[in-house]
Amino acid sequence: MTKVTMTVNGKTVAKEVRGNTLMTEFLRDELRLTGTHVGCDTSQCGACTIHVNGLNVKACTIFAAECDGAEVGTIEGQANADGSLNVIQQAFQDHHGLQCGFCTPGMVMAAASLLKDNPKPSEAEIRHYLEGNICRCTGYHNIVKAIMAASGQDVSVIAAE
Amino acid sequence: MYSFEIVRPTSLADAVAALGQDEAQALAGGQTLIPSLKQRLAQPSVLVSLTAIAEMQGVSAEGGVLTLGGGTTHGTVAREAAAHYPALAALASNIGDPAVRNRGTVGGSLANNDPAACYPAAALASGATIVTNSREIAMEDYFQGMFTTALEEGEIITAVRFPIPEKAAYIKFEQPASRFALVGVFVAKFADGVRVAVTGASEEGVFRWTEAEEALSGNFSATALDGLTVSADGLMSDIHGSSAYRAHLIGVLTKRAVAAAA
Numbered sequence: 001m002t003k004v005t006m007t008v009n010g011k012t013v014a015k016e017v018r019g020n021t022l023m024t025e026f027l028r029d030e031l032r033l034t035g036t037h038v039g040c041d042t043s044q045c046g047a048c049t050i051h052v053n054g055l056n057v058k059a060c061t062i063f064a065a066e067c068d069g070a071e072v073g074t075i076e077g078q079a080n081a082d083g084s085l086n087v088i089q090q091a092f093q094d095h096h097g098l099q100c101g102f103c104t105p106g107m108v109m110a111a112a113s114l115l116k117d118n119p120k121p122s123e124a125e126i127r128h129y130l131e132g133n134i135c136r137c138t139g140y141h142n143i144v145k146a147i148m149a150a151s152g153q154d155v156s157v158i159a160a161e
Numbered sequence: 162m163y164s165f166e167i168v169r170p171t172s173l174a175d176a177v178a179a180l181g182q183d184e185a186q187a188l189a190g191g192q193t194l195i196p197s198l199k200q201r202l203a204q205p206s207v208l209v210s211l212t213a214i215a216e217m218q219g220v221s222a223e224g225g226v227l228t229l230g231g232g233t234t235h236g237t238v239a240r241e242a243a244a245h246y247p248a249l250a251a252l253a254s255n256i257g258d259p260a261v262r263n264r265g266t267v268g269g270s271l272a273n274n275d276p277a278a279c280y281p282a283a284a285l286a287s288g289a290t291i292v293t294n295s296r297e298i299a300m301e302d303y304f305q306g307m308f309t310t311a312l313e314e315g316e317i318i319t320a321v322r323f324p325i326p327e328k329a330a331y332i333k334f335e336q337p338a339s340r341f342a343l344v345g346v347f348v349a350k351f352a353d354g355v356r357v358a359v360t361g362a363s364e365e366g367v368f369r370w371t372e373a374e375e376a377l378s379g380n381f382s383a384t385a386l387d388g389l390t391v392s393a394d395g396l397m398s399d400i401h402g403s404s405a406y407r408a409h410l411i412g413v414l415t416k417r418a419v420a421a422a423a
Binding site: 002018019020022041042043044046049052055056057058061062063065066068113114129131132133 | 162163164165166167169188191192195196198199207208210212236257258259260261263264338340
């Protein structure tokens with residue numbers, strides 16, 4: 001067992017973990033933060049996307065021990081301080097950027113990373129950036145539209161309503 | 162996964178010492194190793210994480226050589242190498258997806274030597290030097306076949322030095338699900354000649370296409386490659402593409418890389 005200390009959504013947590021504890025397991029089973037979803041567990045689907053020291057990573061492919069000392073952000077930390085949805089989350093709701101919702105936490109976390117680096121991405125840039133996030137309902141049009149809207153851009157140009 | 166311990170040294174010396182333990186294995190970005198561990202393809206007793214070692218991080222350019230710390234992620238290379246070696250930065254920016262690029266490292270990729278990985282093509286075409294904790298390894302001696310390199314047990318890639326070419330480009334024909342190269346060709350034009358490295362194609366891993374190098378060294382244009390073909394013997398054949406298809410792709414992609422080289 002290894003002692004790890006990290007900040008998760010602004011709160012410091014310290015736990016003993018096994019060497020092979022993945023961040024998905026640490027967040028979901030130890031901290032009960034079940035918003036980080038496990039879709040494939042093989043690094044393909046992106047439903048488990050979290051932020052580690054400000055960078056998006058797949059929580060199924062990083063060990064908790066590797067996050068010792070890190071600042072970790074999950075979907076549970078994305079809402080505004082008063083509990084209302086943040087700009088990206090609200091845009092997903094407004095533009096129906098989800099169908100079953102399983103991929104949504106990862107999509108929102110990936111979108112946050114994209115908009116941090118590129119505040120006004122083009123539709124092509126959004127689609128390219130989301131290569132590592134799979135929506136099994138294939139609801140991509142509205143996800144792209146939501147991210148365009150969250151970045152304050154005109155969404156009338158996006159193909160499907 | 163089997164059970165194992167993880168240690169996370171902050172100095173190279175501590176990492177080398179930790180790797181001296183029985184059944185110890187280095188863990189770089191983990192984007193290949195962790196999936197392998199899940200499939201129980203490896204059973205280390207201890208993983209030695211290299212991500213907390215500051216001396217293995219960073220991008221610097223001096224005297225026509227770009228040096229990447231072995232622990233530098235693809236995402237960092239994509240951002241910080243662009244001003245010095247644009248073709249290499251572009252290669253890094255198309256590996257996997259953004260989340261994978263924030264973890265995967267150049268040292269990890271070159272140590273693994275996946276036959277369809279991108280970095281081996283850049284290293285071979287650039288004539289890079291592999292710097293480890295104990296020595297420097299010339300490119301001619303480094304790659305020794307699929308998933309095999311000159312690295313000894315417990316040896317760590319601390320840095321990779323890439324001579325910066327006058328012109329270069331990497332063109333990857335992506336396997337669309339994995340985004341590994343079905344075939345990838347890196348062309349680098351130096352003052353003393355052209356080097357062409359091919360990944361994704363051979364059962365022996367990355368290789369140089371010497372006939373193309375000779376033709377391009379005399380005339381650096383796509384037309385110089387007219388009539389040149391690659392034999393399908395020894396090329397990979399799988400559900401994604403036959404060996405003959407890969408052989409054809411090598412010719413097409415090399416021409417495209419020459420045309421794109423800047």
